Amino acid sequence: MAGRKINPWLKLGLEFGPVLAFFIAFSRMKDLHYTIGGTEYSGFILATAGFIPLMVVATLVLWRLTGRLAPMQVATLVLVVVFGGLSVWLNDERFFKMKPTMIYLLFAGVLSLGLIRGKIWLALVMEEVLPMRPEGWVILTRRLIGFFFALAVANEVIWRTMSDQTWVNFKTFGLTALMMVFFFSQAKLFEKYALPEEEKAGDEPEA
Known part of the structure; x- marks a missing residue:
């Protein structure tokens, strides 16, 4: 809805x-x-x-x-409350630093489970703003799974080996920038598998 x-x-x-x-x-x-x-x-x-x-x-x-x-907003909020709360309660910042890792592993896992079950859940979330043929959604989902796993690994490497300021900079600006770069890099995929204009129009309710 x-x-x-x-x-x-x-x-x-x-x-x-x-x-x-x-x-x-x-x-x-x-x-x-x-x-x-x-x-x-x-x-x-x-x-x-x-x-x-x-x-x-x-x-x-x-x-x-x-x-x-x-769904991503709900999952993010839950993990913020859980891992952030653990950091404050136990006075241990490591839990909050692991939160992005858990978020991206969760997203990658959910999308992977969807593919295994033959469901393209990404399309259910984004098809209104990005109409594509089913095969395009499969390719994008696979690429996004790999991207989420890469972000999880990057977060672990940065918070475990670099300064707090570097991690905060990465969390605040780096993750958002990388996400934007990823979707911009998929422009050819969006163009190749975009729905024809007549199919988009056919999905619209008649006046």
Whole structure:
């Protein structure tokens, strides 16, 4: 079911605002430590503690305004709450750093399961904005599975071997940029398997 249309800038702000807020909070508090209730917390943990409720509120507002949430948005919110919550509760930033790994492995696993069962679940999510023939969706799904696995590996390598600032930069800007580059690189695939105009028109309800 299609959701209600809202201002694209508002939608962008609700989707990426919490991530940007986390980046700013971390950048300002990364070298500081705070003692709360006798326990010392790093700036990273406190930035994470602020990010979780902000992400929840932004997602709920988006759902309220549009009337729907994509499965990827729901899964992302759940993993943010679970892994972010574990980091704050256990005062261990590693759980939050593993969150992107879990997200991309989950997406890759779900898409792989769909292919095994002969279902192209990616098409169910994106076909309204990207009409393609079934064979095009199969190719895109396979490529996206490989891409998600690559992102999961990249996240693990970066957070385990590089500085917190490098990981935060990668999470805030790198993952989004890589996703955009991936879809731009599929332009020839979209063009080759695009539905003819008459088929698109045939899907539209008559007046």
